Amino acid sequence: MSEALLSVDGLQKHFPVTKGLLKRQVGAVKAVDGISFEVRKGETLGVVGESGCGKTTTGRLITRLIEPTGGKIVFEGRDISHMSQGKLRPLRRDVQMIFQDPYSSLNPRHTVGAIVGAPFRIQGVQTEHGVKRAVQDILALVGLNPEHYNRYPHEFSGGQRQRIGIARTLALKPKLIVADEPVSALDVSIQAQVVNLLEDLQNELDLTYVVIAHDLSVVRHISDRVAVMYLGKIVELADQKDLYKSPMHPYTNALLSAVPIPDVKGRQGRERIRLQGDVPSPLNPPPACRFHTRCWKAQEICKQVEPPLVELATGHEVACHFPENAPAKGDAPAEAGATA
């Protein structure tokens, strides 16, 4: 197993909720509430979950666009949790973020060359044959015509704009790229182009990705390991194959079963799990297991004791008192004994 590039321990981000003229704090949105995971060199970690579960916040935390309320973020052995903006500067080269909206994340008044070349100028990086040449190389790399150097974003289609966004993040040869919903604003046929591009770049440049998305199929396709989030917590974390073949957390099961399948053959026969209601507000999440209000397996203990995230099979961590598909007692690794 390769070493961890990034590791996160008990990470929290609470956004204060204020009221009235005096901005009295009346509560907090626990957008991310104690999550731990690591990202290994060269892998793709997928993060899935429904709207508002804290995916974007997680991405912004690990790129240190925002400061955590609690917990630790360690990048290449250095604790960056509360590092000052000045000290973070070198980190900004190594960790880059791709945003969902290819329209609003590019400055409409700058040329493609200026946008993609900006990181060089900001970081004061010298390039062998000049910035222009370096930018054109990157444009070619993401499948854009290097002659587009002097064009403006509005002259490009959605998919091409997302390529520009990707090119910009690649300029400084980052080690880690956090992609927040990189394809969800794009048409199906264009999504596939961008997914393939991300995969090709990973192979060529030896990149490590954290891909955040709500589309379970896209995440499965692109990820090596997958974390499932629910209301600010990770409820399941496993290798992609294990997670999709034998999901253990009831929520993961429900999510997978909810995805409509583009096939007319088996549609009557498929067994479905249907959750009741919507995701509760992160302002006031249910106590103990946050999923108990919608879980069909919930018992008394679920409302009282929060299930910890424990490894039930090799590399397969789950936070549930009554997991599905759980291996027989003997197969589980030693730590699993700590449950209950």
Add this chain to the structure above:
Amino acid sequence: MVTYIIRRLIAAVLMLVIVSIATFSIFFVIPRAAGVTASDFANRYVGVKGATAETVKATAEKLGFYDPLVVQYGRWVKGIVAGSEFDTGVDVEHCPAPCFGYSFITKQPVWPDLLDRLPVTLSLAVGASVIWLVTGVATGVLSALRRGSIFDRGAMTVALAGVSLPIFFTGIVSLVFFSYKFGITAPGGSYTPITENPAEWAYDLILPWITLAFLLSAAYARLTRAGMLETMSEDYIRTARAKGLREPRVIVKHGLRAALTPIVTIFGLDLGLLLGGAILTETTFSLNGIGKYGVHAIAVGDLPQILGVTTVATFFVVFANLAVDLLYAVVDPRVRLG
């Protein structure tokens, strides 16, 4: 909703207190600081001619001009809410609440004067605001629905003129034409209370109304047009049409309803500004309203009158804003939660 109303009420009362302190300071504290003495104030009452130093001093003492300012402020406020007593030396005169004191010049209590003139200003304000709301909103709606048409372009050109032309200009021009040349409207300077003869009341006021309303309806037409253009392209308008509603209902109940919200807000602010407009209009048309009274008071430096006018005006502005805030909550349910 109840807590919302209570919060608004408290804010309104606070506002009144703050503004009353500010006005009082402007007319009493700042002159003091600038070297105007208590005797100078008293002098105004006694009159310049034939006043001995003693009479002035006695008057100043009697009126409490030597008291600390806080006490004077307290007395002034008490006068307004509870009325006050004045010992004129001959006998004790009672000035019932709300008492704004006595004019320097006429020696008459200020409040009855104000009360006399209030109906004129209110008539002017209410009539004008009805006209400007109706014409402004209607023009705006029609312009928005026929965007780019001749009507739209014409209306918006007139509106632009309306926003930029000063009242005394439009007022005088309309007086010259409608009253003197064609004789279809009252020549100005006359006022008949509505209780006596409503038709006469309206006839006397129609020209001032239109002049004042013209300025504001122009602004409202532009505002309404912009608001309607925006709301009519909202998704919920499409939903309303998909339900099978008739177009007028879609426009009024769904489109205009939403477009009116910002207009309600501006209306509250404009009721305050209206006083400024009233001064000009009343002067132009020689109407004996609060505005003209205030202008005269300032011209002769009659402090109690000025204070009275200012306070009454403040009260109306605060009251109008309170009414608008409450109206706003009725109009937009999303406001109530906040």
Add this chain to the structure above:
Amino acid sequence: MTDEHFLDVKDLRIHFPTDDGLVKSVDGLSFHLERGKTLGIVGESGSGKSVTSLGILGLHKGGHAKISGEIWLDGEELVSASLDHVRSLRGKKMAMIFQDPLSSMHPYYSVGDQIVEAYRVHNKVTKQVARKHAIDMLDRVGIPQPERRFDSYPHEFSGGMRQRAMIAMALVNNPDLLIADEPTTALDVTVQAQILDLMRDLQRDFNAALIIITHDLGVVAELSDDILVMYGGKAIEYGTGADIFERPEHPYTWGLLGSMPRLDREPTERLLPIKGSPPSLINVPSGCAFHPRCAFEPRTHGKGKSEVPELIESEGGHLVRCHLTRDERRAIWETEIKPNLEATL
């Protein structure tokens, strides 16, 4: 008269004159639908799906749009009908559900009042009667405590509940035709599944004809009997669910299937995207609108670039718009496309 369909759209064209030129949003579209059946319309952004659905409801009437063709609904022609007549059918005989339930409901009126309004446009009843009816409807679409929720405002509802309320509003007059334009795109997967179930159940109960518009092939597959694939304002393939998913014959449909990662199959090594991007509707590519992106264009010997292909029946109501012959298409599907889609199966 035996082949009269409940809904029959014939050669529908909806063009918008703009400053940049004529936008041919819908350009010669034909399809039909029976009561109790579901038609899925799929296509990429800008392919004309929403314009088609608004066109059926007559919502482009009276605007700048140039509309031609025929829309027969239950024996009545709607394109030539008066605006007022079409208006009287809206909400009663045909109703619509929109994509974003928050922006599609009026923020200033309670959810209940909006449903009552929809009912009272077409029924001369008192407010009390309509209110009872609306509450029944809210209950029917699975809103808990409907009496209490009646007076809530849209912003007080969650996304899923709002869409339920929209459905209640659309169904309150028991319409014969229901058009759902991206009804679940704004929702989370688990909520999407609830709404799709609800629509399926209600459609059966009401025996309505349902048109579901989406760009998600999964969603169409869940609900549809027939599927229409649109590209650049035209139908390029039209057939049953089985036709489209098991024996698709159009290169664009193949492209869509190859672009989608799927949960029901072993993951393929790579996705097989369509190159390029969707066409402009003002300067539509010559010949086959898909030809700049089509991998099989060379096999039509230049016809793809010069001649607009007709929508031709392949077999048993399965229609395809492509210059390749039926045998060529079938051979390509069986030998070149299908094996790749299931590469590691």
